[in-house]
Amino acid sequence: MKINFEDVNFRYRRLIKKIYRKAEEYTNNSFNEVVVTVSFVNEKRIKELNKNYRKVDKVTDVLSFPMLEIIYPQHVKDFSKEVSPDGTLYLGDVVICPKRAKEQAKEYGHSKKREVAFLALHGLLHLYGYDHIKVEDEKIMKNTSKEILNELNIKRMKNV
Secondary structure, three states: OEEEEEOOOHHHHHHHHHHHHHHHHHHOOOOOOEEEEEEEOOHHHHHHHHHHHHOOOOOOOEEEEEOOOOOOOOOHHHHHHHOOOOOOEEEEEEEEOHHHHHHHHHHHOOOHHHHHHHHHHHHHHHHOOOOOOOHHHHHHHHHHHHHHHHHOOOOOOOOO
């Protein structure tokens, strides 16, 4: 997977790469040249995006903008016909608000690093077609997130 980063510092780039590699493996979603863009934005920008695309006029923590209509349990490889002429399959964008991540980390009693890890993974899972509208889908998504983060020893506790 190739990850394009926008306004994401080196520390978080390494973390997100590690999480996305594990998520690819865990969910069986590896594919030759998948591309994802991860951006960090301020509260004003994420509120704008949330309002424009979801019709929700408030700040949020993470947004996903899938380029493929994957519906879990489909996999990225099911979309091989969507590969662009340059050989890449653009999965979509994940947009994170670090300020919200910091606030939520404090609220949940763990580190900002852990919260950013969770939000980045949450966004990627949405690109993979996971959702949390129905209770049973939410359980699948939560369990998948928990398993991936646990395998990487990124747990809900301070200083992780």
